[in-house]
Amino acid sequence: MSYVLKRLGQSVLTVFVVVSASFALIRLLPGGPLDYLRAQMIQQGGSSMTMAEINQRIAAQTNIAVNEPIYVQYLDYMAAILTGDFGQSIWYEEPVASVIGPAIPWTVFLTASALFLAFTVGVSLGAVMAYKEGSRFDLGSTGVGLVLNSTPGYVVALLFVAYLGYRYQIFPTGGRYDSAIDPALDNPAFLVSVLKHGAMPIASMAVVGFGGWALSMRGNSIRVLGEDYLRVARLRGLSTRRIALRYVARNAILPMYTGLMIAIGTVFGGAVIIENIFAYPGVGFYLIRAINARDYPLMMGGFILITVAMVIGITIADLTYGWLDPRAKGGGSRESY
Amino acid sequence: MSPTDEPSGGSGRSSSAERSDPRDRDDAADDPAFAAIDGDDDAIDPDAVTGTGDGSGPARPAVSGHDHSGRAPAVDAGSGRPSELRSDGGTRSTGEPVSEFEQMADVSLSESERRRQWFDEKILAPARIVWDDWRARFGVVVVTFYLLMGTVGLQLVAEPSPNQGPLLVGAFRSLQYPLGTTASGTDIMSQIVYATPSMLIMITSGAVFTVVLGTATGTVAGYKGGRTDSVLMTISDVMMTIPGLPLTIVLATALSIKGNPVVIGILITVNAWAGLARAIRSQVLTLRDAEYVEASRIMGIGTPKIIGSDIIPNLMPYITMNFVRQARAVIFGSVGLYFLGVLPYNSVNWGVMMNAAVNRAGATSSPAAFHWLLMPMLTIIVLALGLTLLAQGADRVFNPRVRARHAKTVESGDDDEGDGGPGGATSAATGGI
Numbered sequence: 001m002s003y004v005l006k007r008l009g010q011s012v013l014t015v016f017v018v019v020s021a022s023f024a025l026i027r028l029l030p031g032g033p034l035d036y037l038r039a040q041m042i043q044q045g046g047s048s049m050t051m052a053e054i055n056q057r058i059a060a061q062t063n064i065a066v067n068e069p070i071y072v073q074y075l076d077y078m079a080a081i082l083t084g085d086f087g088q089s090i091w092y093e094e095p096v097a098s099v100i101g102p103a104i105p106w107t108v109f110l111t112a113s114a115l116f117l118a119f120t121v122g123v124s125l126g127a128v129m130a131y132k133e134g135s136r137f138d139l140g141s142t143g144v145g146l147v148l149n150s151t152p153g154y155v156v157a158l159l160f161v162a163y164l165g166y167r168y169q170i171f172p173t174g175g176r177y178d179s180a181i182d183p184a185l186d187n188p189a190f191l192v193s194v195l196k197h198g199a200m201p202i203a204s205m206a207v208v209g210f211g212g213w214a215l216s217m218r219g220n221s222i223r224v225l226g227e228d229y230l231r232v233a234r235l236r237g238l239s240t241r242r243i244a245l246r247y248v249a250r251n252a253i254l255p256m257y258t259g260l261m262i263a264i265g266t267v268f269g270g271a272v273i274i275e276n277i278f279a280y281p282g283v284g285f286y287l288i289r290a291i292n293a294r295d296y297p298l299m300m301g302g303f304i305l306i307t308v309a310m311v312i313g314i315t316i317a318d319l320t321y322g323w324l325d326p327r328a329k330g331g332g333s334r335e336s337y
Numbered sequence: 338m339s340p341t342d343e344p345s346g347g348s349g350r351s352s353s354a355e356r357s358d359p360r361d362r363d364d365a366a367d368d369p370a371f372a373a374i375d376g377d378d379d380a381i382d383p384d385a386v387t388g389t390g391d392g393s394g395p396a397r398p399a400v401s402g403h404d405h406s407g408r409a410p411a412v413d414a415g416s417g418r419p420s421e422l423r424s425d426g427g428t429r430s431t432g433e434p435v436s437e438f439e440q441m442a443d444v445s446l447s448e449s450e451r452r453r454q455w456f457d458e459k460i461l462a463p464a465r466i467v468w469d470d471w472r473a474r475f476g477v478v479v480v481t482f483y484l485l486m487g488t489v490g491l492q493l494v495a496e497p498s499p500n501q502g503p504l505l506v507g508a509f510r511s512l513q514y515p516l517g518t519t520a521s522g523t524d525i526m527s528q529i530v531y532a533t534p535s536m537l538i539m540i541t542s543g544a545v546f547t548v549v550l551g552t553a554t555g556t557v558a559g560y561k562g563g564r565t566d567s568v569l570m571t572i573s574d575v576m577m578t579i580p581g582l583p584l585t586i587v588l589a590t591a592l593s594i595k596g597n598p599v600v601i602g603i604l605i606t607v608n609a610w611a612g613l614a615r616a617i618r619s620q621v622l623t624l625r626d627a628e629y630v631e632a633s634r635i636m637g638i639g640t641p642k643i644i645g646s647d648i649i650p651n652l653m654p655y656i657t658m659n660f661v662r663q664a665r666a667v668i669f670g671s672v673g674l675y676f677l678g679v680l681p682y683n684s685v686n687w688g689v690m691m692n693a694a695v696n697r698a699g700a701t702s703s704p705a706a707f708h709w710l711l712m713p714m715l716t717i718i719v720l721a722l723g724l725t726l727l728a729q730g731a732d733r734v735f736n737p738r739v740r741a742r743h744a745k746t747v748e749s750g751d752d753d754e755g756d757g758g759p760g761g762a763t764s765a766a767t768g769g770i
Contacts, residue, residue, distance in 0.1 A: 010571065014578045025591040150721035152669040154676060155714045158691070158701060162710070166702040173701075262577075262612050269582030273673045287583060291590050291679050303587045310580050 004319060011315045018307045022300045023077050027064055034064065037090075037296065061088045061297050086301035091293040096301035100286055104305060106176055107275070107282035111267045112313075114202045118209030119260065125210065126217025127249060133222055141214065148211035153270045157204035157277045164200060171200045174279035201278045205267060213256065220252035227251075254325050257317070264313045268306060283309075462743040463734040469743070473730020479723025487533035497527040497685060505698070508708035517708045520698040525690070525712050532685045532713075535598040536668070543602035543667035548660045551613030552652070556644045558614065559621025570618065576611035582670060584608060586679050596683035605670040606663055613659050617652060624648055654732050661728035665721050672717055687713035 026034055041054050058064065063080040064073050080087070086096035125145075129138045165173035177183060177193040184190060224230065225248060233243050272284030279285070283306050290298035467473040495501070500522040501514075508517040508525075516526040558569040585605050594600050624630060625648070633643045649656070674680045675688025682689055690713045698706035 010574055011578070013571070014575045017575050018579060022587075025587070146725060147718070147722060150665070150725050151718050152673060152721075154673050155718065158695070158710060158714070162701040162707060167704070265577070265580050269580045270673075272582055272586070273677060276677055284583070287586065288677055288679060291586060296591075299587060299590065303583050306580050306583050307578070311578050314578055 003322075007315060007318055011311045014311050015304075015308055019078060019081050019304060020074075022304060023064075023074055026062060026296060026300060027070070027073065027077075034058065034062070036294065037061065061090060063087045063297075081304065086304070087297035089290075089295055089298040089301075091290065091295040091298060096298050099298060100283055100302050100305055103281055103283050103286055104309060106280070107268075107271055107284065107306075108309060110198060110201050110205070110275070110280070110282060111264075111271050113198070114205035114209065115260075115263060115267050117202065117206040119213055119263075121206070122210035122213025123217045123249075123253060123256075126214040127221055127244070127252070129214060129218040130221030130225065130248075130252075131244075133218075138218075142218070145211035145215045148208055149215065151208050153205050153208045154273045154277055156207050157201070157274050160200045160204050161277060172197050173200075176281060197280070201271075201274050201280055205270060205274055209263070209267070216256055216259065217252055220255055221248055224248050224251045250324075257321055257324060261314050261317045264317065265310055268310045268313075272306075462741075465743040466734050467730045470730055470733060472726040473733065476723045476725070476727030476730055479719060480727055483533060483720055483723070484537065486530055487537045490530045490533065494527045494530045495524070497523045497531055499523055501527070505705055505709070507705075508712060516712045519690075519693065519709050520706060525709060528685050528690055529687065529713060529716050532687050532690070535684050535686065536671070539598040539602035539605075539671055540664045540667045541602070542599040543606040543671075544660050544663040546603045547606045547609045547613060547663045548656055551610035551659070552617055552649065552656055554610065554614035555617025556621050556648055556652075559618035560625050560640065560644055560648060562625075566618070570615070573611040573614045576608040577615065579608055581606075581608055582674070585670065586674065589674075589680055594681060596681045601671060601680060602667055605667050605674070609663060609666060613663075616659075617655070620652055620655060621648055624651055657731040658728045661724045661731065665724050668717055668721055668724075672713075687716055 037058055038054060041057060063077050063085060068076070084097055086100070088094070089096050089099050092099050125141060129141050132138050160171075161173050164170045172178075175197055177190060177197050181187065181190045181193050230243065230247055233247050238247075271282065272287060274280070275282045275284040276288050283302050286298060287302040287306070290296075290302060467477055501524045502518045502522050504518065504522045505520055506514050506518040509515065510517065514524050514526070516524075516529065518524055519528070554569050554573060558566045558573075585607060588604055588607065589601075594604065627647075630643060630647045633647055671680070672686070672688035672691070675682060675686045676691045676695075678692050680688075691710055694700035694706060694709035694713075698709060700706040700710035
């Protein structure tokens with residue numbers, strides 16, 4: 001229990017650090033975002049705006065009131081972020097929360113599906129490879145796994161767009177779903193459209209991921225297969241299926257669980273590039289758009305929200321580790337990742 | 338641990354000898370405890386060294402950093418005399434401090450013999466190991482090729498400029514433009530070649546930054562333990578949970594950096610050190626109570642030296658593998674971000690080429706320009722594949738058993754050891770962006 005509390009406290013600390021860092025980046029850098037915004041506003045408004053008005057506009061956009069003392073600015077900023085107020089997007093002229101908020105579920109949908117697919121396919125393939133160690137199937141799969149593991153996701157994404165998207169026109173090349181369809185969860189046409197639009201982004205992230213999982217599952221399984229307790233299990237006459245699932249698979253997957261947590265970060269980061277290739281309006285898509293338009297409130301809001309999503313994902317993964325590995329329940333002796 | 342304490346993890350041989358005569362210990366001429374601590378490398382659980390996540394097959398004995406000749410474990414194991422002289426700094430064979438060089442001389446080799454042996458063990462044996470394995474051989478060839486491309490290649494290929502040739506020549510159509518040309522008539526091959534040097538600098542700076550910071554944090558946290566450990570690990574955990582690429586993007590925008598490849602390399606791996614620190618810490622935890630570390634501690638050797646010569650040598654395979662893994666991450670990350678156009682640049686880059694191909698010629702939808710996109714992508718994949726395979730080779734080079742077998746000057750007793758093992762399989766977690 002205390003471990004759970006400690007873990008949750010650490011997640012909160014992470015979010016706190018990120019928000020503070022974003023405040024520092026916006027506020028403290030000379031020639032940074034705040035100066036840029038002010039210069040732009042003076043240029044646009046010309047003489048019609050007083051300095052006070054300009055400061056007010058900036059405060060509305062970034063939650064930073066320039067003429068207050070710095071600790072008041074900081075506290076105000078933190079309070080605003082905590083209440084879900086990420087400021088006003090300059091480009092979309094809407095609150096940042098209402099631009100990015102609706103995009104979060106889509107990014108989570110992409111990354112979670114890709115991670116799940118890569119992990120399950122990789123682990124199953126790796127297990128089969130370990131059982132058939134040295135066979136032609138094993139050699140071939142190892143080679144494929146190595147090549148895929150050395151391919152960045154965006155390369156696969158670009159190939160998908162070029163071939164499946166434009167040349168053979170199997171999948172749409174942009175958007176979350178067909179805008180002609182009524183977006184309701186009980187509408188089967190809508191769900192099909194969502195899957196069709198999500199298929200290529202998910203596949204391009206999953207394809208480059210599963211090779212690595214397969215290789216490490218193969219290595220772990222081969223090691224487990226040589227263990228004494230497996231011989232005992234066989235001598236006890238346990239069924240092959242039980243041995244494969246409860247003895248080999250479970251012990252081989254455990255060391256990879258920590259890798260899974262790091263992979264959550266990799267996939268979330270990679271989604272930024274993938275979403276832009278497929279013009280898929282997720283958080284990463286808006287992040288890049290914000291950067292190109294120098295829309296600092298939107299940029300920081302996107303960054304904070306991506307971090308929060310990732311922190312939640314990693315915390316869940318970390319807390320379920322104890323469920324998978326009873327030895328870790330105590331917490332104190334944990335040496336994961 | 339104070340010097341009068343018993344070493345808790347001593348092997349049976351040493352502790353029994355010691356208990357019989359605990360007070361004489363410090364000035365005993367050839368105290369078996371010291372010798373055993375030095376000599377009994379096999380007492381350390383070899384599995385502990387290979388670490389948690391990497392199923393790298395066979396057990397390997399711990400390598401002590403003081404141990405200047407790689408062959409010592411094999412010789413010692415055969416001799417069966419634990420009090421045999423070992424070149425472990427600080428061992429007292431005659432009751433007075435002896436420098437490492439004098440101890441080496443005890444094996445009575447002539448100067449030239451020693452030099453030849455050193456060359457054989459440190460240069461030839463690793464080279465032979467690498468060449469012995471087709472994966473590592475491929476990796477070496479690829480990486481060497483890219484290194485040459487980034488240095489000599491610049492002299493051989495003309496600098497890229499617009500209108501070097503006809504517009505959008507396809508790949509492999511003409512000898513003059515083997516990889517084709519862009520929509521503005523620039524030779525793609527020369528662009529790829531001229532993008533290599535800054536890429537190599539970027540890769541090196543990013544990988545060095547991550548490995549140095551990660552190793553330093555991880556070893557100090559793991560070895561010191563206590564408050565140092567919890568502070569360092571909390572920082573690492575926080576850093577690790579921040580998504581890397583978005584952080585890079587935000588920093589690059591807010592800090593208004595210039596296109597310096599060294600800075601960009603560091604920026605791309607800005608928080609990757611945290612994950613490495615975590616992994617290294619958990620390996621150090623298994624090493625810090627090893628006997629040779631305890632021995633160093635009892636002798637009053639300072640923490641930095643213990644970490645530097647007892648702990649880190651044992652982690653070298655893991656560190657090397659991570660160096661290569663980080664190199665790959667820098668390639669993937671930087672090319673991806675250049676492709677998105679969110680990083681500043683002052684020379685041509687593979688990612689910038691891809692960006693231009695897609696945005697200026699619509700390479701994804703028009704087959705005529707597709708080679709413009711494909712060539713830089715292949716360049717990345719081949720380099721990444723070479724690095725991956727090289728990492729697997731590096732794993733074998735650092736394995737003392739494999740090395741001893743490949744060194745001709747060493748008569749090795751244990752050639753029953755299988756050395757393969759899917760060492761590189763650890764790269765799973767970073768399986769692509």
